[in-house]
Amino acid sequence: MKLNQLTIKELHKKLKAKEISPFEVATDVLSHVDGVEEDIHAYVSLNNNLLDDSKNVTEIDNPLAGIPIAVKDNMCTKGVLTTCSSEILYNHLPVYDATVVNKLKRQNYVMVGKTNLDEFAMGSSTENSAFKITRNPWNLETVPGGSSGGSAAAVAADMCIAALGSDTGGSIRQPASLCGVVGMKPTYGLVSRYGLVAFASSLDQIGPITKDVTDCAISLQAIAGHDNKDSTSLGVNTPDYRQALSAEVKGLKIGLIEELMVEGIQKEVKELTDHGLNLLEKMGASVGPVSLPHLEYALSAYYIIAPAEASSNLARFDSVRYGLREEAEDMVDTYKKTRAKGFGDEVKRRIMLGTYALSAGYYDAYYGQAQKVRTLIIDDFKKAFEKYDVLVSPTSPTTAFKIGEKATDPLQMYLSDICTIPVNLAGLPAISIPCGVDDKGLPVGFQIIGKHLDESTVIKAAYALEQEIGFKEKPKLLKRD
Amino acid sequence: MSDYEAVIGLEIHIELNTQSKMFCDCEVAFAGEPNTRTCEVCLGMPGSLPVTNEKAIQYIAKLGLALNCEIANFTQFHRKNYFYPDMPKDYQISQFDLPVAGKGYLDIESDTGEFKRIGITRAHIEEDTGKMLHISRTGRIHGADYSLVDFNRAGTPLAEVVTEPDIRNPDDARIFMQSLRNIALHLGISDVNMEEGSLRVDANVSLRKVGQKELGTKTEVKNMNSFRALKRALDFEIARHTKLLEAGERVVQETRHWDDAGGKTTSLRSKEEAHDYRYFPEPDLVPLTLKPSYIEEIRATLPELPEARRKRFEDQYSLVPHDARVLSFEKAVGDFFEESAKDYKNYKSLVNWIMGEFSYHLNNQGLAIDECALTPKHLVQLLKMIDDNTISGKIAKEVFDEMFNTGKLPSVIVEEKGLTQITDQSEIEKVVDMVLEENPQAVTDLKEGKDRALGFLVGQVMRLTKGKASPELVNKLLWEKIKQ
CATH class of the missing domain: 1.10.10.410 (Arc Repressor Mutant, subunit A)
Known part of the structure; x- marks a missing residue:
């Protein structure tokens, strides 16, 4: 077995015991990437110094030391191209490292490269990248999900050991679901956003995409914690998430969100969700239905709030200080020409939506109303958590869809995130783990949502289910012969 | 006399002299090599985030308290969105409906000696923009070959004070500004230098018939870089409005630019061209809760303000009201007087010298009291030499002139020049x-x-x-x- 196929935990054990070296791990990862990247297109840029970097890791004192990890290309890496998969940042070399990248560096990780995404993390299929369309390793004709499609595909295809993603409305969990890997969005404020190029500031959260729940806990441990540079970062001590890796769910109260199990859900997705619940029940958890009546407005609220914040966050891409510049007659025309060329259709669509929603005379009807809905959804979750320890639902209503299938229908595309968006609006932690495959052999994700800052219980439930399901399928279509 | 009365409201920006900028660690200072006091935050680099400077919050709370404002227990930042190259993020982190300081007032004394209460609508905190340099014949952006931008100033904490339309003439507007400036100096929160731009003022002006309640159509005047310019611009604008109204024409609501050299205002943009700033709560910053105890702690740090100082000068030094007012108006002048008064008890003589000879020399050279070489020690020594007949009053003026220009102590000057009075x-x-x-x-x-x-x-x-x-x-x- 090649080393790139192992998990963080397995590699760490071997590295620590000096059975293998970081260089050998990096070599296996790199040779595999060289073999499959032309099919998958997971990376916007690769670290040309990967092997040298791995040689410099001499101490295996941290869990991530010498582990090749991929970073979504919307997180700043000092001196290393950070494009957000956008033309407008095609040449952007950040002058600083994102806090998460710093934290990984302190653990002596080695960076494999920067992964592809929907431009500025806006999308659910990674088709909105200005540079390339990432393919789902399970079926190269289908999308890997998005926006962290590059990260999820890279982990699924063993092109890295783990990856960082960012999740604004499901951008970690949905691609993790579609690629058959584990993805977690932590509580808003648990992981610093400093250096994450903002899409929607009040919703964005960085999290890990890994091969299993154990690696998820290890990775989360590495990146969580207060950061003075992010005012929305929570001032809490992070618990040891690895202690939650106990398969013990006896007495755990689990609520199935009724509103997320109805129309539009693919048959097998529904069946496998029920199957997962049955397994948890068999292990001693108690399961019951729960209704969150305001979820039906979640998508609408999200598509006001996220674009509104985005319209402001993306204003800075004006060609004055960095990025693309399209010279024109005067200042205003330079702005217009640069932004017209630099942004893709989906980004423009959301900037226009958001600008409109914030305009004088419309603010109360749109942004104000959406914030009220957001509060109602937060309250719905609070009520549900009075009765239950975790809530569950499918991660995505369907398995991976065909490339191009929804590209021209934004509404259909937006519906891909119907199960994940409410969690961002409420700022809660949630994980997606694979729970089986559909009749086309494509993986299905199972979402577990926790209380505010209760990542431990989420991890505990996910770990128990993972052990019970024993999901062993791997993507077969890694090479075109 | 015209049948119209002017209604004036001011919008003032004060750069705060905190050590670091509003939302990052960069140093706050004036000028310097362009773009050297910058970082990823104040340059609006992708991914960077603001962190509020607590000192700036304290400063704006101090200013609010000094202006008798209600200080909010719950305050929040908003984004003000508009595109301009001097705005690194193309939005300004400002405040909207929840400013640090709400309603208040400032009492001013008109040239006529009449006291007037000017309402303060609000005082809030925001970040300053960078500075543009337009390479063109006029120095303005229109028709410029190219423009340069310096972000050293970007992110400097900026207090914005908005007054009610309570001011009725240009002189009162000037006096309000001078009073506000003195308060800021007393608080030690700003250099409040109009020429360097650390104190800026825009004015809203409209006219209405005397006795009429409703406000007339207003114009906003910008680009007044001195107290004198403020007065001249308002005089011009009032005359312009008067002429229009008397001719039966209408005043167009618009923003106008004061051209100091030309002595006139010109249209900058109409109401229709006004920006829609699309304010919304800044999601990168959590709202601030200012506990009453915290506000009281800040109140306790407030120094003596001009009004209180004036009263104390009357009591403690037995100064006549006029002298007490003149000496307490500017902080540095009051400080000079008090420092001198520690060692010299003939206060009347001291006051006469400060308000006479000294102020004459300062005015002549266009210097502020703390910008010249003369210290309280100089003046006290000089006055003592007069009192003990070492020199005559006439010689003293000669010595004063010399020490003002050279900074030499009077004893040294008298010695060098052999000016000791002959009493034999x-x-x-x-x-x-x-x-x-x-x-x-x-x-x-x-x-x-x-x-x-x-x-x-x-x-x-x-x-x-x-x-x-x-x-x-x-x-x-x-x-x-x-x-x-």
Whole structure:
């Protein structure tokens, strides 16, 4: 077995015991990437110094030391191209490292490269990248999900050991679901956003995409914690998430969100969700239905709030200080020409939506109303958590869809995130783990949502289910012969 | 007199002199090598996030308290969105409906001596923009070949104070600004230098018939870079409105640019062209809760403000109201007086010198009291030398001139120039005898009651003694000799 196929935990054990070296791990990862990247297109840029970097890791004192990890290309890496998969940042070399990248560096990780995404993390299929369309390793004709499609595909295809993603409305969990890997969005404020190029500031959260729940806990441990540079970062001590890796769910109260199990859900997705619940029940958890009546407005609220914040966050891409510049007659025309060329259709669509929603005379009807809905959804979750320890639902209503299938229908595309968006609006932690495959052999994700800052219980439930399901399928279509 | 009265409201921006910027660690300072005091935050680099400078919150709370404002217990930042190259993020982190300081007031004293209460609508905190340099004939952006931008100033904490439309004439507007400036100086929160741009003012002005309640159509005037410019611009605008209204025409609501060299305002943009700033709560910053105890702690750090100081000067130094007001108006002047008064107890004399000779010299050279070489030590030493007859009052003025220009202590100047007063009677007597002998006509005139001749004779003695003879002695001796 090649080393790139192992998990963080397995590699760490071997590295620590000096059975293998970081260089050998990096070599296996790199040779595999060289073999499959032309099919998958997971990376916007690769670290040309990967092997040298791995040689410099001499101490295996941290869990991530010498582990090749991929970073979504919307997180700043000092001196290393950070494009957000956008033309407008095609040449952007950040002058600083994102806090998460710093934290990984302190653990002596080695960076494999920067992964592809929907431009500025806006999308659910990674088709909105200005540079390339990432393919789902399970079926190269289908999308890997998005926006962290590059990260999820890279982990699924063993092109890295783990990856960082960012999740604004499901951008970690949905691609993790579609690629058959584990993805977690932590509580808003648990992981610093400093250096994450903002899409929607009040919703964005960085999290890990890994091969299993154990690696998820290890990775989360590495990146969580207060950061003075992010005012929305929570001032809490992070618990040891690895202690939650106990398969013990006896007495755990689990609520199935009724509103997320109805129309539009693919048959097998529904069946496998029920199957997962049955397994948890068999292990001693108690399961019951729960209704969150305001979820039906979640998508609408999200598509006001996220674009509104985005319209402001993306204003800075004006060609004055960095990025693309399209010279024109005067200042205003330079702005217009640069932004017209630099942004893709989906980004423009959301900037226009958001600008409109914030305009004088419309603010109360749109942004104000959406914030009220957001509060109602937060309250719905609070009520549900009075009765239950975790809530569950499918991660995505369907398995991976065909490339191009929804590209021209934004509404259909937006519906891909119907199960994940409410969690961002409420700022809660949630994980997606694979729970089986559909009749086309494509993986299905199972979402577990926790209380505010209760990542431990989420991890505990996910770990128990993972052990019970024993999901062993791997993507077969890694090479075109 | 016109049938119209002016209604003026001001919007003032004050750059706060905190050590670091509003949302990052970069140093706050004036000018310097362009783009050297910058980082990823104040350059609006992708992914960077703001962190609020607590000192700036304290400063704006201080200003609010000094302006008798209600300080909010719950305050929040909003984004003000508009595109401009001097705005690194193309939005400004500002405040909207939840400013740090709400309603308040400032009492000003008009030139007529009348006290007037000017309402404060609000005072909030925001970040300053960078500075643009337009390479063009006019220095303005229109028609510029290209423009340069310096972000050293970007992110400097900026207080915005908005007044109610309570001001009725340009002089009061100027006095309000001077009073506000003095308060900021007393609080030590800003350099409030209009030329350097750390104090900026925009004015809203409209006219209405005397006795009418409704406000007329207003115009907003920008780009007034001195108190004098503010007064001139308002005078111009009021005259312009008056002319329009008297001709039966309408005032167009618009923003106008004050052209100081041309002495006129020109249209900048109409109401229709006004920005829609699309304010919304800044999601990168959590709202701030200012507990009443925290606000009280800040209140306790407030220094004595001009009004309180004026009253104290009257009580403690027995100054007449006029003197107390002049001395307390500017912080540095009041400080100079008090520092001097520690070692010199003839306060009336002290006041006369500060308000007379000293202020004359300062005005002449266009200096502020803390910008010249003269310290309280200089002045006190000089006054003591007059009191103990080391020098005469006349010589003292000469010494003052010298020490003002050179910063030398009066004792040194007197020593170097040998200006010590001659108080030896026999020495003066010799000169007096000589002068009387040489000027028989003057002596005759004086004896015939032409008093003017005395001045001439004293002058001759002073000339011969190079002004060092004690004038009293000279007088006394001359009279004695003539009566003989």
